[in-house]
Amino acid sequence: MTQHVVNVVMSGVFHAAILFLVAAGLQVVFGVQKIFNLACGSFYALGAYVGVSAVQAFTDAGGPPWLFVLPLAAAGLAVGAVGVIVERGLLRFVYDRDETFQLLLTFALILMMEDAIRLTWGTAPRSTSALYLVYGQVRILGAIVPVYNLIVIGASLAIALGIGWLLTRTAFGRIIRATADNREMAEALGVDMRRVYAKVFTLGTALGTLGGALVIPATAAMSEMGIELIVEAFAVVVIGGLGSMRGAFVGALIVGVLRSVAISVYPELEMLLIYLIVIAVLVLRPRGLFGGAAA
Amino acid sequence: MTGRVVLALAGAAALAFPLVAPTYHTLLMLPFMAYGVVLLGLNLLFGYSGLVSFGHALFIGVGAYAGAFLTGRVGVRHLEAMVLVAVVLGALVAMPVGALCVRYVKIYFGMLTLAFGMLFYTFLLKFYRLTGGDEGMPVLRPFLLGRDLGAIPKTDYLAGPYYYYCLAVLVVAAICMWRIVHSPFGLCLKTIRDNPVKAESLGVSVTRYRWYAFVISAMYAAAGGALLGPPTGNVDPTLAYWTHSGNLVFMTLLGGFGSFFGPLLGAFAFIYLQDFVMSVVPYWRLIFGAILAIIVIFAPAGLMGLFTRRRPAEVSRG
Numbered sequence: 227m228t229q230h231v232v233n234v235v236m237s238g239v240f241h242a243a244i245l246f247l248v249a250a251g252l253q254v255v256f257g258v259q260k261i262f263n264l265a266c267g268s269f270y271a272l273g274a275y276v277g278v279s280a281v282q283a284f285t286d287a288g289g290p291p292w293l294f295v296l297p298l299a300a301a302g303l304a305v306g307a308v309g310v311i312v313e314r315g316l317l318r319f320v321y322d323r324d325e326t327f328q329l330l331l332t333f334a335l336i337l338m339m340e341d342a343i344r345l346t347w348g349t350a351p352r353s354t355s356a357l358y359l360v361y362g363q364v365r366i367l368g369a370i371v372p373v374y375n376l377i378v379i380g381a382s383l384a385i386a387l388g389i390g391w392l393l394t395r396t397a398f399g400r401i402i403r404a405t406a407d408n409r410e411m412a413e414a415l416g417v418d419m420r421r422v423y424a425k426v427f428t429l430g431t432a433l434g435t436l437g438g439a440l441v442i443p444a445t446a447a448m449s450e451m452g453i454e455l456i457v458e459a460f461a462v463v464v465i466g467g468l469g470s471m472r473g474a475f476v477g478a479l480i481v482g483v484l485r486s487v488a489i490s491v492y493p494e495l496e497m498l499l500i501y502l503i504v505i506a507v508l509v510l511r512p513r514g515l516f517g518g519a520a521a
Numbered sequence: 522m523t524g525r526v527v528l529a530l531a532g533a534a535a536l537a538f539p540l541v542a543p544t545y546h547t548l549l550m551l552p553f554m555a556y557g558v559v560l561l562g563l564n565l566l567f568g569y570s571g572l573v574s575f576g577h578a579l580f581i582g583v584g585a586y587a588g589a590f591l592t593g594r595v596g597v598r599h600l601e602a603m604v605l606v607a608v609v610l611g612a613l614v615a616m617p618v619g620a621l622c623v624r625y626v627k628i629y630f631g632m633l634t635l636a637f638g639m640l641f642y643t644f645l646l647k648f649y650r651l652t653g654g655d656e657g658m659p660v661l662r663p664f665l666l667g668r669d670l671g672a673i674p675k676t677d678y679l680a681g682p683y684y685y686y687c688l689a690v691l692v693v694a695a696i697c698m699w700r701i702v703h704s705p706f707g708l709c710l711k712t713i714r715d716n717p718v719k720a721e722s723l724g725v726s727v728t729r730y731r732w733y734a735f736v737i738s739a740m741y742a743a744a745g746g747a748l749l750g751p752p753t754g755n756v757d758p759t760l761a762y763w764t765h766s767g768n769l770v771f772m773t774l775l776g777g778f779g780s781f782f783g784p785l786l787g788a789f790a791f792i793y794l795q796d797f798v799m800s801v802v803p804y805w806r807l808i809f810g811a812i813l814a815i816i817v818i819f820a821p822a823g824l825m826g827l828f829t830r831r832r833p834a835e836v837s838r839g
Binding site: 341345501505 | 624
């Protein structure tokens, strides 16, 4: 019994760790730029594919399998640089427009990236074959958990702490929070908004692509994985509260674990339950659990 | 005056289309007309009320599945009954959903509609015994005006009687919507869109009017959904998926949400352009995404904006 519970909870927490990264990217962009980036799921998919290619190149070049996490994470972070291109090339034109247009522009990005991925990597699922269990498995209260899952959970926690440190303890973090609070005032105080926006969007993108890269050893990369994840990330930020980092953390845990529990108890419920919670939160408390907090 | 001439020409062209155009293109007109009905309704929310729904495919799903249920499970095969039941069901679902959604505007309205749409999508996907799961349900060929047309070949049926039936539905739907948006009710909606505070102080009940608009647009979407099923002979859950809702907003923007006929033009351009692009390269999303990005950035008034002289800046704040 405990074994089963631990299994369900641990797989939920692993999923939550990935979800948190994507949702955190969504939150930081929404907090500062007030753009709800529907394409965060596409960045996640992009990170996944680039991650597969990087790991393959690494093992083909004779790299030791137990080091595969390094090229994986590096590739996931590096491809976040597309954020600059997207921000400078597309988003900067619509900052002063109605949010409908901003939403639709990110929707356009989803369409383009989905096919760009198909064009580059083809339609067949891609996976990193047998690397998932290269670190072995451990027993936790009788349940068998892959060590890789624990590494990802730890990495995600570290990133959560890192973001917290970045936002509250550094000059850049103070600028981010000031901009999220009052853009005009921050600009009047001499903050170069173009650079802040470019940096923040790149940060958001890199969190998404890293999330995609880290999930790769556990599941195969598929071209639809992006649009499926965006609705889960959407649920996370609604439950947690738009723009709040703590909200992303708690929301990811709620969505990740609940989904895992629902799948094991009553599979029909799976996402149905999550959407019901999303609707309940939006109706009863539209700001979410942690809404109102800056960035 | 030129508007009327264009409209008369478009009407004549639509009537003559099956007689002169290749069957293939006539069949493409069927989804156009179904989407035309949907978008007429959607634009009551988007263009006239300023509310952008990212879950409107929910009501297309309701309408399409209502039709499938009637033909397959109940044994009623009259298209009139299918459309009627779809409209009634669409309204019944939209009443509670709309009551919750219209309390919010902007991004929260969009998110709530998206959540409801995905709730329905998951329901269609997971409750296999009721809905057929991811395979969906078959739609049997409906009777038109009480006549069983099962004897004629499928393409003749679709390109002939079914085509004109859809055209008639579209025309009736357009006339009704024209009356709605040019009535005092339509004026109230525009007032609410432009200045909700002032509308409220003038005695217009903002939430109630938004709710009316939501329910009416859902009825249109359901009617369009009922027309979408028969040409393919099948309905499946992707009809209610959120990207389908996104495509609806895309079509509306493509044509121009600032004008009455813009969404119809958008649906027409979307369907024929998609067909053309897919015949050249399999990657239509790449091209359509680029088109959408260009429209959003450079021509927010859509294709209609290219014909009229309104500056994009005027509509950019929707």
